[in-house]
Amino acid sequence: MKLQLPSVKSSEITPKSIFENRREILKMAAAGALGLELSSWFAREALAQTKLNVKQNPAYTLMDKQTPYKDVISYNNFYEFGTDKSDPIAYATSLVTRPWKISVEGLVGKPKVFDIDDLLKLMPLEERVYRMRCVEGWSMVIPWVGYSLSHLLKQVDPLGSAKYIEFTSLADKKQMRGLSSDVIQWPYVEGLRLDEANHPLTLLTLGLYGEALPNQNGAPIRIVTPWKYGFKSAKSIVKIKLVEKQPTTSWFLANPSEYGFYSNVNPEVDHPRWSQASERRLSDDKGFFAPKIKTLKFNGYGDQVASLYAGMDLKKFY
Ligand SMILES: Nc1nc2c(c(=O)[nH]1)N[C@H]1C(S)=C(S)[C@@H](COP(=O)(O)O)O[C@H]1N2
Ligand SMILES: [Mo]
Numbered sequence: 001m002k003l004q005l006p007s008v009k010s011s012e013i014t015p016k017s018i019f020e021n022r023r024e025i026l027k028m029a030a031a032g033a034l035g036l037e038l039s040s041w042f043a044r045e046a047l048a049q050t051k052l053n054v055k056q057n058p059a060y061t062l063m064d065k066q067t068p069y070k071d072v073i074s075y076n077n078f079y080e081f082g083t084d085k086s087d088p089i090a091y092a093t094s095l096v097t098r099p100w101k102i103s104v105e106g107l108v109g110k111p112k113v114f115d116i117d118d119l120l121k122l123m124p125l126e127e128r129v130y131r132m133r134c135v136e137g138w139s140m141v142i143p144w145v146g147y148s149l150s151h152l153l154k155q156v157d158p159l160g161s162a163k164y165i166e167f168t169s170l171a172d173k174k175q176m177r178g179l180s181s182d183v184i185q186w187p188y189v190e191g192l193r194l195d196e197a198n199h200p201l202t203l204l205t206l207g208l209y210g211e212a213l214p215n216q217n218g219a220p221i222r223i224v225t226p227w228k229y230g231f232k233s234a235k236s237i238v239k240i241k242l243v244e245k246q247p248t249t250s251w252f253l254a255n256p257s258e259y260g261f262y263s264n265v266n267p268e269v270d271h272p273r274w275s276q277a278s279e280r281r282l283s284d285d286k287g288f289f290a291p292k293i294k295t296l297k298f299n300g301y302g303d304q305v306a307s308l309y310a311g312m313d314l315k316k317f318y
Contacts, residue, residue, distance in 0.1 A: 049211040052125055054145050060128035065283040067140035069209050075282065076216045077134065078235055079183055080169065080176040087178070088216035094175050095236065097220040106166075106241035109157030116220045120206055122155075123147040127210065128203060130226035132233075133265045133299050139279040144224055145207030150198045152240075158194065162242035165197040166190075167223055167234040184250040190234040191247035191261065192225065193308075201226060201304055205233075227301040229263045260318035264309070265299035269318050 076088040081095075100116040114122075125145050133139045153165075171187035173179045179186050196202065203224040206213060213219040218235025225232050231251055251259035258272055267277045278292040298305050309317075 049207070049214055051211050052120075052145055052207045054125045054127045054207070054210050057126040057128050060126075060130065062129045062131065062141060064129075064131060064141045064281075066129065067142060067281075067283050071282050072140060072142055072208060073214045073216060075138075077136075077230065078178075078216055078218065079181075080171070080178045080186075080188065080236070081216070082178045083181070083183060089214075091177055092215035092219075094177070095170075095215040095219065096175060097215065097236075100220050100238075102221060102238060102240060104152065104156045104240045104242075106243050107159040107162035108242050109159060110155070112156055114152075119152070119204070119221065123151045125206065130203070130224060131299050131301075132224075132226060132230055133279055133295065134230040135259075135263070135271055135274060135276070137274050137276075137279055139281050139295075141281070141283055143209055144203055144205050145210065146203045146205040146224070148200045149202045149204040149223065150200065152204055153198060153242075156242075158242050161244055163194055164243050164246050165192050165194055166239075166241045166243055166247040167192075167237050168239040168241070169218075169234050170236045170238045184254045186250070187238075188234060189247060189250050190223070190232055191249055192232070193246075194242065195308060196225070196305075199305060199308065201301060227264055227298040227305045229265060231259065232263050262309075262314075262317050264305075264314065264318075265295060266297055266314055266318070267295040268297070269315055 074089045075085045077085065078088040078092060081088045081091040098116070101113050102116065102119065103111070103113045105111040124147070126147055127143050127145055129141060129143045131139060131141055167190045169188035170176070171179060192202070203226075205218070205222045205224045206220065208214070208217060213222065218233075218237075221237050222235040223233050223237065246261055249259070249261065252261060265276070270276050276295055279295045280290050281293055282290065284290065296302070
């Protein structure tokens, strides 16, 4: 269906009328009526989140065509809201993102509970365009907003005994209808080695396309590790814990042979059900008719991250 533009003169478009139309459109989106046709300028404006004050980081730009906003926000994996790609945009409207606290704890000298609005001010916000690769075979190019996770970790004085980091997503049945299913163990837990977490590429992510994260993309705060498969990028995080032993992640518990702890993008190591040699890049309106392209080792970030795995057998540590 096509969106019907309201018949108002431009002089009558007030902040209030925009707000009310935004609510209407969000309701329609929640009812699934908009489908993938969120293409008009009006829908884009009406769905807009809080604008963030962002500066592009020239070290992280890409020649790759960016995935259109409407696809970034409507084709998602966020099992807390259902397992279909169209569930998150429809049902994540129930997620309440204020107030929001993130506890950073475990093997640290100064554990601290951060308020999301303080984290938005902790460091200047950067725009970084990253390639994202889902283990299911699709990929996107997304202008994320945030800063390196290492800046946050510095605040809590990690102890020498900390070797890994564990991210825990919100699990609240009242807000997340997907929790009634036990596809994976809740809360969603992911993890990284501490040196991976401290790598400058690892982004504490607060927004995309210059605005606060839409709920379906993991508002108000998530991780993004672009050289790993998408499921390592935990959404809607409430706890970050530094630990000594490798965390047991939700995906590993669900299927240890399919979801290794490292999960570095690697075209030479296939997932038991999906080849990882190529991917369908969702970067224009062709969507799933887009031609397949070759998947790059470490998703193209090998120059930056390969040294983290020197001497490791990446088939064994998949
Ligand atoms: N809490 C939580 N985080 C999650 C997921 C999830 O289901 N729950 N899905 C993961 C998967 S499989 C992918 S591909 C990415 C998708 O992120 P995007 O929807 O912002 O593109 O989120 C990851 N983070
Ligand atoms: Mo994924």
